[in-house]
Amino acid sequence: MGKKFVILDGYxxxxxxxxxxxxxxxYPRYIAGAIWDVDRESKIIYYTIDEVRSDPSAFFRDAASSNMVIVVAGVVVPGKYIGGRPISPEEVERIGRMLSNVFTVLAGPAARFGMGEEGGKPAISPSRFRGIYDAVVSGDPEIYVKDVLLKGEEKAEEWIRRKDYSEIDRFAILGSKIVKQHPNYNYNLxxxxxxxxxxxxxxVGGCSFCxxxxxxKPISRDPRSVILEVSALYEEGVRSFRIGRxxxxLVYGSEELGKKENPKPNPEFIENLFRELREKIGNSILHVDNANPAVISAYPEESKKAILAIVKYHSPGDVLAxxxxxxxxxxxxxxxxxxxFDEALRAVEIVNEVGKGIGYNGLPHILPGINFILGLPGETSRTYEKNLEFLDEILKRKLLVRRINIRKVLVLPNTRVSVIWKETLLEKNKDRAKNFIWIVRHRYDPLFLRSVVPPGTILKDLYVEKVGGNNYTYARQLGSYPLIVELEGKFDPPCVLDARVIGYKGRSVKGVPLNSCRSS
Ligand code: SF4
Structure with a gap:
């Protein structure tokens, strides 16, 4: 009989x-894989924090009878979520204290960097959780857990880090079957x-807050391992993937990655990767995240080719944040x-040039998303004017932007901003920040939304996620930064339907269903 483990995913x-x-x-997939790598007979029970909130006794019963509980936690770029509520620092503490009779491990960004519930404040340091958990893993949790199982708690080092992907590639495949325990499995997972x-x-040191x-130095995965992992997840039933970590x-596969600040993209590599991924996953959703606009403006031709290669094999509605x-x-x-300012504009133009064609699900293939951070050192009233000028210039050039993210800087320990940041900065610019957010949400969001999804657009395959008050239901497509569609009436998940866009509300659209619910 193998040992018993509990993974609590605090998101x-x-x-x-x-x-x-x-x-x-x-995190949960690699950790599960590390456990099964040591002993295939181990029993691993996966809980999300939302499941624990709705039935704490089931979790505590399993946890109390297990050999190890691993809590994964840490939101370091706080946002608003409709799919779940991340674990709070108080919950991390409370759960750790209630499990005093079992070996507890805190893993993820909360243990490595700290955690924050909202921007504009220093984050909570991992040291707050020391003494509550038996281990607060500042290194890579899957390696640590494997070492505990092989060498014992005394010899395992909490700060241990992977040197390459050799073990991870194995763990990723072995751990893929944990997805079957996720509450969103068989639906929109x-x-x-x-x-x-x-x-x-x-x-060059990187951005001050990051x-x-x-x-x-960046370490890269062999693309064959990425493909094998995606295939394993597909075999286990996952039908939506984001190549987002x-x-x-665009610079994955670049020979200059890790050597130059702005590496030159390798379009052939990207094309091979996405072609093979598509071959393995049938018509599943395949999206990406994150691109560096400086790279796109420095290497426009290579970037265009790389984006075109993604467009050829991905799913429409994709975002390069x-x-x-x-x-x-x-x-x-x-x-x-x-x-x-100018490089970013050029990059927005380039992504529009190759990505704005409409795909089968009603959305443009791939568009840029813009992230702003407020409260950075050096900010003045001029900063807010320049940010609005940037958005005006995009509108003037009739370019599309999929979404605008605005957050206040979260000051994490050991980042450079933690040395130079002063709380007075946000206080000084408090009204400006409030105004800026209001203007973006009331002027720019609706304008961009109307251009991306004009009235009458038919959005396919919306997954109902939440029934709200006032007889409304919220549904989204699968993928990167999905648009929230507000539907009149109550539709209980699981329910997948198509809808026509009839209006706009903040960053969401209003839609009328075109058919009745399908299960997926
Ligand atoms: S470019 Fe992006 S990932 Fe790199 S340091 Fe800056 S914010 Fe972080």
């Missing part, structure tokens, strides 16, 4: 990686897939950000 959200439902990130770790801007450069999908963060050159300089 994760990082610059390169999402694990809030319907997404499952790599989306697997986040890793291609490489670390940012190419590591060579954790990615803390990983050091990397700072810039651009970490612009600020359109103010002064803030760019002080925070060592990666792109200037």
């Amino acid at each position: 994760t959200d990082e610059p390169a990686g999402l694990g809030v439902p319907p997404y499952i990130d790599v 989306t697997a986040e897939i890793e291609t490489y770790r670390g940012c190419s801007r590591w060579v 954790i990615e450069p803390l990983y050091g 990397q700072p810039d999908i 651009f970490g612009l963060e600020s359109a103010d050159d002064k803030v760019v300089k002080i925070n060592n950000l990666n792109v200037t």
Whole structure:
């Protein structure tokens, strides 16, 4: 009889990686794979934090009779989620304290970098959880868990890190079957897939607020391993994939990755990867995340080819999220950000040029997303003007943007911003920030939304996710940054339907269903 383990997924959200439902990130999959790598007979029970909230006794019963409980936690780029509510620091503490008779491990960004519930504040340091959990893993949790099982708790090192992907590739395949325990399995479950770790801007220190450069020199996965993992997940029943766990999908496979700040994309590599992925996953959803606009403007031809290669094999409605963060050159300089106003505009133009064609599900193939961060050192009233000028210029040129993300800086320990940031900065610009968010949400979002999904657009395969108050239901397509569609009436999940766009509400659209619910 094998040992018993419990993985509690408190959800994760990082610059390169999402694990809030319907997404499952790599942590629970790799950790499960490490356990099964040591002993195939082990029993692993997976819980999400939302399941624990709705039935705590089942979780605590399983946890109390297990050999180890691993809690995965840490939102370091806080957002608003409709698919689940990430674990709070208080819950991390409370659950750890209630499991004093079992070996407990805290894993994920909360243990490595810290965690925050909202931007504009220093994050909670991992040290807050030491003494509550038996191990707070600042290294790679799957390697640590494997070492505990092979060498014992005393000899396993919490700070141990992978040197390459040799073990991970094995764990990723073995751990793929954990997806069957996810509450979104057989419905809208989306697997986040890793291609490489670390940012190419590591060579120049990286952006002041970002954790990615803390990983050091980027290490890449062999594309054959990525394909094998995706195939294994497909075999287990996953039908939606996002190749999102990397700072810039366009430079995966570049010979210059890790050597130059802006590596030259390798379109042939990208084409081979996406062609093979498509061959393995039938008509499943295949999306990407994250691209560096500085790379696109520095290598327009290679970038266009690489984006075209993605468009050839992916699913429409895809997003290349651009970490612009600020359109103010002064803030760019002080925070060592990666792109200037003009470079970012050029990159938006290029993605539009090759990506704005409409796909089968009613959405453009691939569009840029723009990320702003408020409260960075160097920010003044001029910063907010420049940010709006940037959006005006996009509108003037009749370019499309899929979505605009605005967040307040989350100050994480060990990042450069933690040394230079002052709380007074956000206080000083509080009204400006509020105004900026209001203007973007009320002026720019509706304008961009209307261009991306004009009235009458038919959106296919919307998965009902939440029944709201006032007789409304929220549904989304599968994939990267899906658009929220508000439907009048109550539709209980599982329910998949098509709808026609009839109006706009903030960052969402209003739709009328065109057919009755299908199960998936
Ligand atoms: S470009 Fe900047 S924000 Fe993006 S991953 Fe690299 S360091 Fe982080």
